[in-house]
Amino acid sequence: MAQRQTSETDGAVILEAQRITHLYQGRGEQGRRGHAPVVLEEVSLQIRAGELVALLGPSGSGKSTLLRILAGLIRPTQGEVRVHGQPLRGPTPSCALVFQSFALFPWLTVLQNVELGLEALGLPRLQRLKRALAIIDMIGLDGFEEAYPKELSGGMRQRVGFARALAVEPELLLLDEPFSALDVLTAANLRRELLQLWYQAKIPTRAMLLVTHNIDEAVSMADRLLILGADPGHLRAEVQGLPRGQREPHSPAYTHLVDLLYRLMTSPDEDGAALLAAEEPAFVQRGQPRPTRPYQTLPHVAPADMIGLLELVQARGGRADLAELGRELQLELDELLPLVDAADLLQLACPEEGDLVLTAVGRLLAEADVQEEKRLFRQQALARIALLRRIAEDLAAAPGHRVDEERYLERLREHFSEGEAEAQLQTIIDWGRYAEIFTYQEEAGVFALETDEETEEQPTEAAGDTWRRNIR
Ligand SMILES: Nc1ncnc2c1ncn2[C@@H]1O[C@H](COP(=O)(O)OP(=O)(O)OP(=O)(O)O)[C@@H](O)[C@H]1O
Numbered sequence: 361m362a363q364r365q366t367s368e369t370d371g372a373v374i375l376e377a378q379r380i381t382h383l384y385q386g387r388g389e390q391g392r393r394g395h396a397p398v399v400l401e402e403v404s405l406q407i408r409a410g411e412l413v414a415l416l417g418p419s420g421s422g423k424s425t426l427l428r429i430l431a432g433l434i435r436p437t438q439g440e441v442r443v444h445g446q447p448l449r450g451p452t453p454s455c456a457l458v459f460q461s462f463a464l465f466p467w468l469t470v471l472q473n474v475e476l477g478l479e480a481l482g483l484p485r486l487q488r489l490k491r492a493l494a495i496i497d498m499i500g501l502d503g504f505e506e507a508y509p510k511e512l513s514g515g516m517r518q519r520v521g522f523a524r525a526l527a528v529e530p531e532l533l534l535l536d537e538p539f540s541a542l543d544v545l546t547a548a549n550l551r552r553e554l555l556q557l558w559y560q561a562k563i564p565t566r567a568m569l570l571v572t573h574n575i576d577e578a579v580s581m582a583d584r585l586l587i588l589g590a591d592p593g594h595l596r597a598e599v600q601g602l603p604r605g606q607r608e609p610h611s612p613a614y615t616h617l618v619d620l621l622y623r624l625m626t627s628p629d630e631d632g633a634a635l636l637a638a639e640e641p642a643f644v645q646r647g648q649p650r651p652t653r654p655y656q657t658l659p660h661v662a663p664a665d666m667i668g669l670l671e672l673v674q675a676r677g678g679r680a681d682l683a684e685l686g687r688e689l690q691l692e693l694d695e696l697l698p699l700v701d702a703a704d705l706l707q708l709a710c711p712e713e714g715d716l717v718l719t720a721v722g723r724l725l726a727e728a729d730v731q732e733e734k735r736l737f738r739q740q741a742l743a744r745i746a747l748l749r750r751i752a753e754d755l756a757a758a759p760g761h762r763v764d765e766e767r768y769l770e771r772l773r774e775h776f777s778e779g780e781a782e783a784q785l786q787t788i789i790d791w792g793r794y795a796e797i798f799t800y801q802e803e804a805g806v807f808a809l810e811t812d813e814e815t816e817e818q819p820t821e822a823a824g825d826t827w828r829r830n831i832r
Pocket residue numbers: 384386399417418419420421422423424425426694777779780
């Protein structure tokens with residue numbers, strides 16, 4: 361592909377975020393003892409003319425929130441965004457967003473959807489129409505001007521999303537996983553066409569910031585990569601991309617960078633910049649130390665899925681390359697990382713130099729029958745997951761061996777948003793049920809100990825025995 365024509369102003373800072381900290385003071389948080397989870401902490405970055413920057417990070421690390429802050433859609437709790445040195449006070453035509461979900465108005469035609477973005481610019485009707493038609497043509501939607509979104513394939517809908525954003529001729533295009541809802545081939549086509557338009561300077565966009573979960577996408581597109589860590593979201597490392605023209609998949613440099621990124625992303629507790637610098641100083645620009653993690657965060661995965669991954673690794677001799685696993689299973693980072701994170705948290709496997717390596721218990725579990733699998737999972741879960749252990753201990757001590765979930769939700773809400781607190785509890789429920797640590801009565805929102813016929817006759821003592829038997 362042709363290289364992007366460079367311009368005199370390449371390298372000039374278009375947008376700068378200074379020490380952005382954000383707390384969601386949403387409906388769920390108001391009035392509750394002043395607690396609101398910190399979503400982003402002290403994030404500073406710059407986007408310069410001429411570059412495409414990828415923003416990678418685990419699910420929930422605040423990538424979308426950061427993008428919305430940079431677009432002027434959300435005002436950060438602390439810190440400031442500046443566009444060409446001027447404080448950003450709200451949405452600006454200089455920065456346009458493309459969403460993963462396309463976000464089109466179904467009752468408007470393609471042309472009307474694209475024109476909509478131009479209304480805010482206050483252009484006369486004829487000029488709006490001309491500009492919208494030109495961009496529709498350029499983005500490959502010629503002939504579909506009067507079609508409604510429901511008549512279009514996913515790929516074409518996203519073309520409308522791009523056309524709408526590009527119509528305002530933004531200097532900075534903010535892309536929130538724009539290819540992740542598309543099938544593999546459509547995504548590859550759209551990526552290539554976008555880069556072509558940009559490299560050939562057919563669009564006036566001067567820089568792009570791309571949020572992605574796909575490491576291959578990031579390595580093949582980005583000039584620079586920003587890696588966010590979670591709990592709370594912070595900038596872990598800044599990594600130099602490969603020079604354009606040297607990004608052929610499977611080339612040694614490409615594979616090396618992919619491996620490094622997997623390594624970084626699967627070691628959330630290590631100092632990102634230090635880890636990479638030891639490995640490849642030329643790639644690393646800077647990083648920010650991890651803020652202290654306030655509370656154990658569970659990845660939202662089903663135990664069976666994690667065990668499936670362990671079995672696959674075991675079938676390969678107990679060690680497998682994460683990048684290869686991801687590609688083979690067609691799992692993007694937001695799907696693969698939580699599985700790796702769960703296995704690591706339970707000490708069933710650990711990430712090591714871009715590979716996933718089973719621990720001794722992980723190997724046993726991967727080879728075990730269902731009952732033994734559950735027993736080992738239970739053993740690890742009770743040893744490693746503080747909240748599960750707490751519930752198990754409370755159940756053993758509680759009258760009737762029943763405990764209300766509200767007690768734990770209250771605590772979780774002090775550390776997470778309302779939605780995330782509920783999601784954390786749901787994961788605890790899924791893991792605890794799978795491990796047969798407790799039963800959960802959904803309607804009453806109550807945990808109870810596993811009982812069998814014997815325990816029903818003598819609920820108090822026998823149920824305690826069941827739990828004691830379970831955790832052995
Ligand atoms: N409107 C909101 N109100 C309250 N909390 C929110 C809101 N939007 C996001 N959050 C929380 O903020 C955190 C960061 O969310 P965000 O969507 O920015 O992360 P992300 O890195 O983009 O995640 P993903 O990769 O899953 O899209 C999450 O814990 C999420 O639950």
